[in-house]
Amino acid sequence: MDFSFLSEPAFSGGGTYFDWVLTGIKWTMLVSLCAWVIAFTVGSVLGILRTTNVIWLRGPATAYVELFRNIPLLVHMFIWYFVMPEMVPKALGTWMKTGMPMPEFWSAVFALGFYTASRVAEQVRSGIQSIPRGQTNAALATGLTMPQVYRHVLLPMGYRIVVPPLTSEFLTIFKNSSVALTIGVLELTAQARTISEYTFRTFEIFTLATVVYVVITLAVVVLMQYVETRIRVPGYIGTGR
Amino acid sequence: MAMIEFKNVSKWYGKFQVLKDCTTNVEKGEVIVVCGPSGSGKSTLIKCVNGLEPFQQGELMVNGQSVGSKETNLPKLRAKIGMVFQNFELFPHMSVIANLNLAQVKVLGRSEAEATEKSRALLTRVGLIDHAPKFPGQLSGGQQQRVAIARALAMDPIAMLFDEPTSALDPEMINEVLDVMVELAQEGMTMMVVTHEMGFARKVANRVIFMDRGEIVDDASKDDFFGTTRSERVQLFLSKILHH
Ligand SMILES: Nc1ncnc2c1ncn2[C@@H]1O[C@H](COP(=O)(O)OP(=O)(O)O)[C@@H](O)[C@H]1O
Ligand SMILES: [Mg+2]
Numbered sequence: 001m002d003f004s005f006l007s008e009p010a011f012s013g014g015g016t017y018f019d020w021v022l023t024g025i026k027w028t029m030l031v032s033l034c035a036w037v038i039a040f041t042v043g044s045v046l047g048i049l050r051t052t053n054v055i056w057l058r059g060p061a062t063a064y065v066e067l068f069r070n071i072p073l074l075v076h077m078f079i080w081y082f083v084m085p086e087m088v089p090k091a092l093g094t095w096m097k098t099g100m101p102m103p104e105f106w107s108a109v110f111a112l113g114f115y116t117a118s119r120v121a122e123q124v125r126s127g128i129q130s131i132p133r134g135q136t137n138a139a140l141a142t143g144l145t146m147p148q149v150y151r152h153v154l155l156p157m158g159y160r161i162v163v164p165p166l167t168s169e170f171l172t173i174f175k176n177s178s179v180a181l182t183i184g185v186l187e188l189t190a191q192a193r194t195i196s197e198y199t200f201r202t203f204e205i206f207t208l209a210t211v212v213y214v215v216i217t218l219a220v221v222v223l224m225q226y227v228e229t230r231i232r233v234p235g236y237i238g239t240g241r
Numbered sequence: 242m243a244m245i246e247f248k249n250v251s252k253w254y255g256k257f258q259v260l261k262d263c264t265t266n267v268e269k270g271e272v273i274v275v276c277g278p279s280g281s282g283k284s285t286l287i288k289c290v291n292g293l294e295p296f297q298q299g300e301l302m303v304n305g306q307s308v309g310s311k312e313t314n315l316p317k318l319r320a321k322i323g324m325v326f327q328n329f330e331l332f333p334h335m336s337v338i339a340n341l342n343l344a345q346v347k348v349l350g351r352s353e354a355e356a357t358e359k360s361r362a363l364l365t366r367v368g369l370i371d372h373a374p375k376f377p378g379q380l381s382g383g384q385q386q387r388v389a390i391a392r393a394l395a396m397d398p399i400a401m402l403f404d405e406p407t408s409a410l411d412p413e414m415i416n417e418v419l420d421v422m423v424e425l426a427q428e429g430m431t432m433m434v435v436t437h438e439m440g441f442a443r444k445v446a447n448r449v450i451f452m453d454r455g456e457i458v459d460d461a462s463k464d465d466f467f468g469t470t471r472s473e474r475v476q477l478f479l480s481k482i483l484h485h
Contacts, residue, residue, distance in 0.1 A: 137293050138330030138389075142344035142396060143320025152343060156334045235378025236333045 001204050011198045021205075024191030025212060031108050031177045031187055036170060038113025043120025048150065050125045061121070068118035073179050076115045081107035081183040108180035116173050123169065127162035128154050160231050167224040171217050188212060242305060244269045244400055244431045245290055250299035252285060259285045260296060261455040267400070272432045274442040277452035278478060283435040286452065287402050290433065291315075291322045304399060320348045323393030323401040327408050329385040331377035337364070337388050338373040341395045349396065356395070363391040367421055383414030390421055400431035407438060437482045443467060451475050 006018040013019070049061035068076075081104065085096040096103060131154055139149040181190035192209040196202040243266035252260040259282045267273050275283050288294040289301055292308050292315045301308040306318055331340050341360035345351045351359070364370045367387040369380075377385055386406055393401060403422065407415045419441050426432055426445035436442070442449055442463065449466040451459035451474075459466065459475050466475070 132328070132330075134326055134328050134330045135332070137288070138324070138326055139332070140293060140316075141291055141319055141322070141324035141402075142392070143316045143348035144344060145316050148347055152347065153332050157332075160334065233334045233378065234376040235380075236376065 001207065002201075003204055003208070005199045005201050005204070006208075008199075017195050017199065020191045020195055021188070021208065021212075023186060024188035024209075027105070027180075027185055027187040028174065028177050028189075028216075031105065031112065031180050031185060032174045034109040035112035035116060035177070036173050038109065039116035039120050039169070039173065040166075042114065042117035044124050046117060046121035047124025048128065048155075050121065051128045051154075065118045065121050068115055069122070071115075073111070073115050073176055074182060076111040077108060077179055077183050080111040104180070104184040107183055108177070108185045112173060112176055112180070116169060116176070119169055119172075120166065123162045123165045124158065126165075127158035130161055131157050160233065163224065163228050163231070167221070170224070171220055174213065174216050174220070243267060243302070244271075244304060245433065246300075246302040247286075247289075248300040248302075250286075250289060250296050250301055252289070252294065252296040252298075259455050260289070262299070263455075263457050264299075265450060265457055265460050267431060267433055268447075269431055270429045271447045272426045272430075272434065272445050273448050273450060274446040275433065275435045275450045275452060276437055276439075276442075276478070276482075277458075281452040282455040283452055284404050285455075287404055287433055287435055290402055291319045291324060293324075316348070320344070320396055321399050323390075323396060323398035325386070325389050325393055325401065325403045325406045327405040329377070329382070329389045329409070331385055331389055331392070333377050336374050336376055337369070337380070340377070340388060341392050344392075345395050359395055360391070363394050364388075367391050368417075381414060382410045383417045386410065386414075386418045387421055390418070390425075394425075400433070401425065403432065403434040403436065405435050405437075407436065439467075439479070439482070451478070453478075 006021070007016050009015070010017050010020055046061045046064055049057045050065070052058055084107070085093040087093075088096070100106065135153055135157070136149055139153045140146070144152065177187055178189040180187050181193070184190075186194075188209055192205045195205045199205070245267040247263050247265050250260055250263045251258065263286060265273075275286065277283055285294050289296050289308065290303060292313075296309060299309075303318060304321065306313050308315075308318065331337075332343070335343065338357060338360050341363065342353065342356040345356035345359060346353060361370060361373065364373055367390060369384060369387055369391070372380060372384065372388075377388070380388065390406075406422070407418050410418065415438070419438060422432075422434070422441065423445055434441070434446075446463045448460060448462055450457055451461075451466075453474060459472060
């Protein structure tokens, strides 16, 4: 394999092909991290709502999850990018098409974020529901209100339980961010494809892209392992009794 | 006025009636032992007292307040009634001292320092002060249950509910928990205790309630219960549990 083409001046933009790769990494990171912020916050709220016994909170949250996780991610991308500007009030739609900065980027972030939120919601819900009913009873019996029970008992344990599945979701979001190339976000996969078209170094450039994805994923794994050790509960082994 | 007063309380799970017309009361300072076969409704009965289980019929007065009434502030009422569970139910992610402090701070509004002082005194009392910084998972079952009792006492309860507090314990740990309970009873705590520990009942109970299929079939003073006049059903049950 010969990677010397990376230092050659690129077809456009003034930099080298390596600069294109860096730009790709930048957009992959930006799309993934911004989408994760949405996925984690919205997903947490939805997951918590799904565990309440208030039907008008639980119902809409359930509907959201079932709708969003059953539509392919690619369709989410197209809806946010092509359909949304037509659905919103006319003035806003015009602004989204002509005035909004980086429309591909934000469409990708919203699509990936709100889609992944439905998956995060399921993880959070299962985590909370895996806590035995007795914990809630014990907390209520001391006089805590239900919101306080969530705040001090259910959520701290629930999130600890779902760190491993949430790590998977976090990893998946980096991989899924490549779908953003379909609406024109120049993230890593898109850049690799373009570079291969200009240089015919298909094998090398996709090898490089693969290595970058692996490095990002390993970094996430290491980070989450650190998180896991930080929140580990001394003497606690699972929820089984 | 009785501290806890059941008046014809009935409860259903769908079509299945778990509690049938239960009537009894617990006076201030009394210790009532509730026993009966598994599935007879003992846990359900005792959980009605602090509103952890709702019921559909009858009335239940606790400290002059109607538990089933919409106007009753349940968290406030619960804060005054301590409860101890079969599976301890300590919060696993909190240290022992934090388990005791939580409701004192969040419900009673005590300062962290006040709460800690109270918690340390109670841990000393149940013989576990050295374990204050540990986590529940690092303690034995008997130790966890003593912490759970201390956690309930930290709220200065006017009555204590126990739901089979020693059933999940290895035999050698049962007594360390019963000792704490006996001491509480002798100090005049109002207690409603679901247990099959007849030694405990003999020692400190004022009355023994026997439940079967959701009904209170026997509600007798300790002497009558362990005397000769008890019903066949109770006799059969006692002979079963006293054998092992
Ligand atoms: N959530 C529930 N839904 C339906 N049935 C229940 C529920 N909880 C308890 N039961 C039933 O109610 C009966 C009484 O239960 P419980 O009060 O736990 O009995 P005990 O404590 O005496 O063993 C049992 O037959 C049990 O199966
Ligand atoms: Mg029970």
